[in-house]
Amino acid sequence: MPKTYKDLAGDGGSNIVGQVTEQLARLQARMQPIRNKVAVVSGKGGVGKSAITVNLATAVAMEGAAVGILDADLNGPSIAKMTGVRGQRPMITAEGVQPVKGPAELRIMSMDLLLPHDETPVTWQATTPTDAYVWRSSMEGTALREFLSDTIWGALDWLFLDLPPGTDRIATLADILPGLTGIILVTIPSEVSYLVVRKSLALARNLKIPMLGLIENMAGYDCQYCQTVGELFKPGEGSQLACDFGIRFLGEIPFDPRLARSGDSGIPFVAVHQDTTTGRTFQAMARELWAAIGLEPEGHIESGKP
């Protein structure tokens, strides 16, 4: 009886385990100086997750914290546009890739910064175009790992990851980033959105991922003329949903047309509209976020210091 696979020492000479271990070590070393790694997720698309990521990150940075944003939506990147850094090109060095600097000293990395043209879709090399889609999920996982481990984030108080919609993304990220501090769920006041958010909450719970809180977006209409918030969809039940799952309700963001326009202009809303209902809500959420991890927004890493 000839020897079997297990009888032969080693792995055939490629040291795959060693290579994967090295990948993990690189990731851990890069993540080590980052105090809090937070994923912003929604089960459903179109709930304003990226706009909330940008403004929440800016609000936290305005308190003096060192903050980064990784646009983990590889196929529909929008963070670069929303922070006005689109068109800049990250510098690639032997040590890694420098994130570009955005407003409030945000350190930003996005697939959008690597694509040559506006129309360029994210497709991966493969034997045939059909095969490229077969491998898409695996390649995206690899790309996300590289964005985390090869970007020179430096010391950060917060790294926000703007995930693409989809409940499954939570599992993928948890697999890639074991040190995830927690997730923030974004919903809108609709039964459809609540339904999907419940799935995300249940999955996060199964994976034992800490849930930092729930944000309800488009909760009412913020009239900039009379300074009141009127009804837009049905009255929000986000706080009740958070209560049902025993998680913190970080707050509700009313619909404000200026918020939508700020995404197009590349200047975060909260940076220039601090004294509006929505602006104040973002700042309150930033404080809630500190509270969610049991810290105060003081003793932060000096912003801009790598």
Add this chain to the structure above:
Amino acid sequence: MKFLCLACDEGMKLETASGPRDGSLEATFVCPRCRYRVAMLTNPWETQLVQTLGVKVGGRAAPASPYEQVLGSLARPESEAEGSAGHELTSAGCPFAGMLGQAEQTEPLAGVLWTDAAKVRIERIPSFIRPMVQRAIERYALEQGHHLITDAIMDEARSRLGM
């Protein structure tokens, strides 16, 4: 994947590894006892699997370069592939491109003047965002054919640019 020399009942050792070439990885293995050699040639799907994992058959001689998989695996039109070898990527036409690099620079753009009232208003904007807003307003004004930034131009720019 391992190879066994049946004649010697001995695990073969990796000798060389190369590729991918034409969608195939090549690796040769040798029996340490009888020196019998075989070559392993992967099909394109096996090659893709290895690449997707971000590992190298035969091991790594040097650490992975930054964004190795992202930059090496993004499919690009032929016309762009040539220019992607360098690390300096060309800039797209974002209206705010370059502003952040000039964050400390708050001198007005050439050909633009600010009224005193407009200067007071711009000074009220938080310092970390001010250069960016200033540039956006100046570029907007120039695009509209204005060379003097007034309160009215600022209001117009804020409204049109969503600031």
